[in-house]
Amino acid sequence: MVKSITPIRKVFSTHANGNEASILMHELLGEEDGPTIGISAAIHGNENTGSQAILELYRILKDVKLKGRIVLVPVVNPYAMAVNHRYAPNDENDLNRQFPGTPTGTYSQQLAYCFANEFLRKIDVHIDLHSGTDRPTVDYVYIWNNDDLSRAFGSKVLYRPTHGKSGTVFGGTTTTVTVQERNIPVAVIELGGGIVDQRPYIKRTVDGLINMLKTLGAIEGEPVAPPKQTVVTELTGIRPTHGGWLEPLCPANGEFIKGGDLLGRVVSPFTFEVLEEIKSPYENGIMIMQHLTRNLVEAGDYGFMVGNLEGATD
Ligand SMILES: [Zn+2]
Numbered sequence: 218m219v220k221s222i223t224p225i226r227k228v229f230s231t232h233a234n235g236n237e238a239s240i241l242m243h244e245l246l247g248e249e250d251g252p253t254i255g256i257s258a259a260i261h262g263n264e265n266t267g268s269q270a271i272l273e274l275y276r277i278l279k280d281v282k283l284k285g286r287i288v289l290v291p292v293v294n295p296y297a298m299a300v301n302h303r304y305a306p307n308d309e310n311d312l313n314r315q316f317p318g319t320p321t322g323t324y325s326q327q328l329a330y331c332f333a334n335e336f337l338r339k340i341d342v343h344i345d346l347h348s349g350t351d352r353p354t355v356d357y358v359y360i361w362n363n364d365d366l367s368r369a370f371g372s373k374v375l376y377r378p379t380h381g382k383s384g385t386v387f388g389g390t391t392t393t394v395t396v397q398e399r400n401i402p403v404a405v406i407e408l409g410g411g412i413v414d415q416r417p418y419i420k421r422t423v424d425g426l427i428n429m430l431k432t433l434g435a436i437e438g439e440p441v442a443p444p445k446q447t448v449v450t451e452l453t454g455i456r457p458t459h460g461g462w463l464e465p466l467c468p469a470n471g472e473f474i475k476g477g478d479l480l481g482r483v484v485s486p487f488t489f490e491v492l493e494e495i496k497s498p499y500e501n502g503i504m505i506m507q508h509l510t511r512n513l514v515e516a517g518d519y520g521f522m523v524g525n526l527e528g529a530t531d
Contacts, residue, residue: 219283220246229331230324232296232307238324240331243289245278247435251285254435255340256426257332258290260313260347260392262297262305266409267346270422277423281436288340293332296324301351314389333395342366342433343396343403346422349410353519354418355506356408356470360448361393363402368443369432370406370425373471374505374524375448404429411509446531449524452505456520459483459492463514467497467507467521476500480521481508501526 223244230238256274258267271291278287292298294312296305304311310325316337318329337343344366349355360367360377367375396403406425409418431440457463461483468474474497483493506522514520 218248219279219281220248222246222279227331227335229320230327232324238296238328240290240293240295240328240335242336243275243291245283245287245289247283247285249284251435252341252433253286253288253339254342254344254430254433255288255290255336256344256346257293257336257392258346259298260293260345261303261311262294262299263301263303263350264348264410265298265301266348266415266418267406267422268292268298269415270346270419270426273419273423274426277427278436283436285435287430287435288336290332290336294325294328303350311389313391316390316392316395332392337392337395338399341401343392343401344426344429345392345403345405347405347407348418349407349506350519351410351412352508352512352514353506353521354409354411354413354470354509355522357505357524358407359393359405361403361405362397362400363404365432366402366429367404368446369429369440370404371421371428371441371443372406372408372425373444373446374503375446376452376505376524377448377450379450407506412512413509447503447524447526447529448531449503449526449529451525451528452522453498453525454506454519454522455480455495455498456517457483457493457495457514458516460515461485461492461513462511463508463518463520464511465508467504470504470507472504473526474502474504474523476502480523483514486513495520497523499523499525499527503529
């Protein structure tokens with residue numbers, strides 16, 4: 218059994234409405250000593266599939282024999298999640314580009330500072346859950362510094378960035394940079410999203426997290442071997458240049474797509490004219506992100522993501 222479960226609230230500032238600006242964590246302490254595993258979600262406020270998975274995971278873990286500690290942060294960016302927005306609306310900063318943050322900055326910069334010091338720098342393993350939003354659906358796992366941990370989640374497609382620990386690769390410094398400064402294992406999961414039932418994605422996330430916890434020895438049981446996996450080192454995000462109905466035409470995530478094949482098209486909701494045809498960029502590609510329903514988009518919104526099978530490995 219878990220020895221104790223302690224909610225920990227860290228207050229770092231105030232909101233203009235007088236409420237405290239804070240992060241809430243749940244510390245699950247096991248009977249036996251062991252490493253501290255941190256699992257977080259919703260650093261981007263409109264990616265809440267992982268938050269729901271942490272809720273389900275919490276319900277399971279409280280009755281499980283645990284070795285070490287697990288710290289759950291179901292919602293890293295609460296202000297953003299409340300309005301289903303990627304960024305906190307009070308400063309519109311991308312929280313996952315602000316690390317290690319500053320105690321004298323904007324709300325998001327102070328939140329990053331608090332999250333770095335109270336969570337990222339106190340854990341021995343980090344698993345960060347991202348997803349698509351309420352439009353695109355995504356399905357891959359980053360390999361940053363620990364193949365076994367990333368593979369144990371069980372996704373078919375993994376992405377090994379060739380830019381390594383570069384802090385500016387996304388145009389800002391992410392959690393992984395702060396975590397990798399201490400050379401601890403980190404895995405970033407991208408799964409779910411879209412205007413579709415999230416329950417299958419939540420279940421896959423919970424199953425994947427449990428398999429990772431078994432791999433790490435935090436809970437008992439033999440981990441399940443991953444399925445056949447493809448590791449890409451290059452992927453491209455393709456955004457529509459027109460607003461309108463984005464109609465998906467591509468195969469499912471994890472499936473192959475040939476160069477020049479249509480990923481989807483943008484159709485005018487008004488004239489019914491095809492405004493744009495979006496083609497797969499690689500000779501041999503694998504689907505990573507797409508829209509599963511006919512969604513209204515603006516120019517520049519997230520469209521599709523395709524991995525390059527050239528140079529990919531098992
Ligand atoms: Zn994200």
